[in-house]
Amino acid sequence: MRAPETSDLVTYIPILTSIGLALYVIWHCLRPKADIINPNIKKTEEKVVDTMNVDDIKEDISFCRCWRSQEFPLCDGSHNEHNKKTGDNVGPMCLRKQQKKTFCD
Ligand code: FES
Numbered sequence: 001m002r003a004p005e006t007s008d009l010v011t012y013i014p015i016l017t018s019i020g021l022a023l024y025v026i027w028h029c030l031r032p033k034a035d036i037i038n039p040n041i042k043k044t045e046e047k048v049v050d051t052m053n054v055d056d057i058k059e060d061i062s063f064c065r066c067w068r069s070q071e072f073p074l075c076d077g078s079h080n081e082h083n084k085k086t087g088d089n090v091g092p093m094c095l096r097k098q099q100k101k102t103f104c105d
Pocket of ligand 1 (some may be wrong): 065068072075079091093102
């Protein structure tokens with residue numbers, strides 16, 4: 001049995017390069033898209049839009065801006081875990097019911 005010569009190894013370079021390129025293309029197509037903000041909320045909808053009438057707000061309320069809340073569109077505190085994992089700094093948008101001035105005080 002003879003030892004492989006350099007010319008034998010050179011014949012494998014195109015094949016190995018093709019395999020490497022094919023694997024890269026497959027990985028590139030299947031990898032998670034880093035720029036998707038919403039990981040799993042209402043993914044069947046083309047656009048997630050939630051509307052709330054301001055007059056219906058009876059108390060202070062927090063709206064999720066991290067897209068990780070199990071109670072979306074309301075904040076459930078999931079942003080804290082997301083921030084810890086990723087080093088991000090997202091938090092909710094809070095609406096406060098304005099206290100009406102009364103003349104009783
Ligand atoms: S859970 Fe998303 S901002 Fe709080």
